[in-house]
Amino acid sequence: MDFTVALAQIKPKLGCLAENLIIVESAIDRAIAEHADMIVFPELAITGYFLRDLVPDVALTLNAPEILRLKELSRHIAIAVGFVEVSDDYRFFNSAIYLDGGEIRHIHRKVYLPTYGLFDEQRYLARGERFRAFDTRFGRIGMLICEDMWHLSAPYILAMDGATTILCLSSSPGRGISGDESLGSTVAWQKLTSTTAMFLNSRVFYCNRVGFEDGVNFWGGSEVVAPSGTVTKRARLFDEDLIFAPVDGGELRRERIFSPMMRDESFPITMKELQRIEKERDC
Numbered sequence: 001m002d003f004t005v006a007l008a009q010i011k012p013k014l015g016c017l018a019e020n021l022i023i024v025e026s027a028i029d030r031a032i033a034e035h036a037d038m039i040v041f042p043e044l045a046i047t048g049y050f051l052r053d054l055v056p057d058v059a060l061t062l063n064a065p066e067i068l069r070l071k072e073l074s075r076h077i078a079i080a081v082g083f084v085e086v087s088d089d090y091r092f093f094n095s096a097i098y099l100d101g102g103e104i105r106h107i108h109r110k111v112y113l114p115t116y117g118l119f120d121e122q123r124y125l126a127r128g129e130r131f132r133a134f135d136t137r138f139g140r141i142g143m144l145i146c147e148d149m150w151h152l153s154a155p156y157i158l159a160m161d162g163a164t165t166i167l168c169l170s171s172s173p174g175r176g177i178s179g180d181e182s183l184g185s186t187v188a189w190q191k192l193t194s195t196t197a198m199f200l201n202s203r204v205f206y207c208n209r210v211g212f213e214d215g216v217n218f219w220g221g222s223e224v225v226a227p228s229g230t231v232t233k234r235a236r237l238f239d240e241d242l243i244f245a246p247v248d249g250g251e252l253r254r255e256r257i258f259s260p261m262m263r264d265e266s267f268p269i270t271m272k273e274l275q276r277i278e279k280e281r282d283c
Contacts, residue, residue: 001249003138006036007222007233009241011211014048015058021046021066024081027242028073034244038078038138042209042222043110043146043171044094046083050213055124059086062104067097074099078136080143080207082169084125085109091126096143096169098134106134110145111154118173118216119147133161138247146170149192159200160267164227164252166196170208174219186221186237198229201256203247210238227255 008027012020024045031039043049046066047058060066060083070079078100085095085107094110109128113121131154133142142158142165149155149168158166174183189206197204204225209218222235224245233245256262 001138003037003247003249004035005205005224005245005247006031006034006039007205007207007224007235007241007243007245008039008041008045009207009210009220009222009235009239009243010041010045011240012042012045012048012209014050014213015054016048017046017058017060017066020048021069025069025073028077028079030242031244032076036077036244038080040167040205040207041079041081041169042207043082043096043169044084045081045169045209048213049171049209049218050216051084052120052124055084055092056086059084059092061086062097062107067104070097070099071102071104075102078138080167080169082145082171087126092124093128094121094125094145095128096145096167098136098141098143098167100136105136106132106141106143108132108143108145110148112147112151114147121147131157131161133158133163139164139249139252141165141167143167143169146172149196155196155200155202159202159262160265163202165203165205166200168193168204168206170206171218172208173216183219183237186219189221190223190231193223193225194229194231197225197227198259199261201227201252201259201262203227203252210240227252228259 085093096108098106111128115122140162142163207222210220224233235241
C-alpha cells in the first residue's frame with residue numbers, strides 16, 4: 001500500500017519528560033495535519049540520551065500516563081518513539097515502542113548497548129534479548145535502535161522474519177572526519193542505511209536526533225531509504241526538522257522482482273553454517 005511517513009528530527013531535553021512530551025505531541029499534531037500515516041521519532045526521544053544516573057528517574061512502565069497519552073494519539077497516526085522502559089523486576093531498557101489504533105503493537109528493547117568511546121549504556125541499562133518483525137497496516141515491520149543496526153545479523157534477522165520496512169531510531173553523535181572533510185558518522189550512517197536497504201530489498205526509515213548534551217552534538221540527517229538503496233528524503237544536518245516522504249507500495253514489489261536478493265537467500269544454509277561455527281567455537 002501507499003502511505004506517507006514523517007520523520008521527527010527533534011531536540012530532546014535531558015531528563016525532562018514533560019517538556020519532551022510536549023515536543024513529541026507537537027510533532028504528532030503537525031504530522032496529522034499534513035495527513036501522514038506514520039511518524040518516527042529518535043532513540044530516547046522522551047528522555048534525552050546521556051542519562052546515566054537519571055535512568056531510574058525517567059523510566060516508564062507501559063501503563064504510565066505518558067504512554068497512555070501516546071496510545072490515544074495513535075488513534076490518528078502510527079507512532080514509533082524511544083524511551084526508557086522499566087520492567088516489573090526493575091530492569092531498565094532503552095526501548096522503542098510502536099503504537100497504532102490506540103494500542104501498543106510492538107516493543108523493541110535495544111540489544112547491542114555500546115560501551116566504548118563516549119558511550120556507556122551497558123553500565124546503566126539491561127540488554128534486550130530478541131529481534132522480531134511484526135504485522136502492521138503498512139506491511140511487516142522491524143525496529144532497531146541505533147547500535148543494533150551496526151550488527152549485520154540484526155536487520156538480517158528482521159528481514160528473514162518477513163520485515164519489508166526497518167525503522168531505526170537513533171541518537172548518533174557527530175564523530176570523526178571523512179576523507180572529503182564530511183562528518184565521519186554522517187557518511188558512515190548514510191552508507192549503512194543505503195546498503196542495508198539494498199541487500200535486504202527493504203525500506204529503511206532512519207530517524208536521528210539533534211542538539212547538544214554534555215558537549216556532544218547530535219547531527220540529525222534523518223532519511224527515508226527505498227528498497228533500492230536510494231534516498232528519497234533526507235532531513236537537514238544539525239537542525240530540528242520534520243520531513244514527510246510518500247512511500248510507493250509498488251516500489252517494493254518492483255525492486256524485489258528486479259533484484260530478488262531475499263527470494264534467493266538460503267535460510268537452511270545460513271542456519272547450518274552458523275550451527276557449525278557455534279559447535280567449532282565450543283570445542
